[in-house]
Amino acid sequence: MQTFALIKRSNIYVKTNGIEIKIPDAIKTSGPNKFQPLLFLPWFKDKEKFCAATTTIDYLHQTKNLQGAKEYLFISFKKPHQKVTTQTLSRWTKEILAKSGINTQEFTAHSTRHASTSAAFKNNINIETIRRTAGWAKVSMTFAKFYNKPIIKKDSFTMGVIT
Structure with a gap:
């Protein structure tokens, strides 16, 4: 922000x-x-x-x-x-x-940074592009340590059971 x-x-x-x-x-x-x-x-x-x-x-x-x-x-x-x-x-x-x-009890405004960088990585955006966009240095491990989180899908459990 x-x-x-x-x-x-x-x-x-x-x-x-x-x-x-x-x-x-x-x-x-x-x-x-x-x-x-x-x-x-x-x-x-x-x-x-x-x-x-x-x-x-x-x-x-x-x-x-x-x-x-x-x-x-x-x-x-x-x-x-x-x-x-x-x-x-x-x-x-x-x-x-x-x-x-x-659910804003679980996710905050700052969660958008986590979600956007994780989604970019999941969609094969180059890690260097993600670092530059987020303002992280080339040697930064911030993304790997804190931001590369799994993306929660509401229907993932249901779809896993049905298929």
């Missing part, structure tokens, strides 16, 4: 194949020989309802004239629309997880 809270509008670049978001500020994982996060949101033109890049562009347009929206991407609902904290982003994420049917 710290990384998302630091996204500045000036570091969002619209490209032909998607949106690139740079995070040059120091974050928890910053340091010598460590990658700064570089987020990339590809266009999903055939599924615009699910396209994070399209949603980001729409959000930028909807909030561009708000008083506090001059620097940071994520701003509060209430005037003067200032930058939100990591706690607010965590709360918003947890609310979305709950509305999506995720």
Whole structure:
């Protein structure tokens, strides 16, 4: 959530194949020989309802004239629309997880980092790409130790018994 809270509008670049978001500020994982996060949101033109890049562009347009929206991407609902904290982003994420049917007693906003990196690895994304995206150094064992978790499927037991 710290990384998302630091996204500045000036570091969002619209490209032909998607949106690139740079995070040059120091974050928890910053340091010598460590990658700064570089987020990339590809266009999903055939599924615009699910396209994070399209949603980001729409959000930028909807909030561009708000008083506090001059620097940071994520701003509060209430005037003067200032930058939100990591706690607010965590709360918003947890609310979305709950509305999506995720058990928020078991999974937190930070679980999204575990789930996304584990899903990427399961879908044969190169470990170096995962490290760079997460901001981990080449020699980092963080993913292997803490993040490469099995993905829980609600129907896995049932499907295992039936098939």
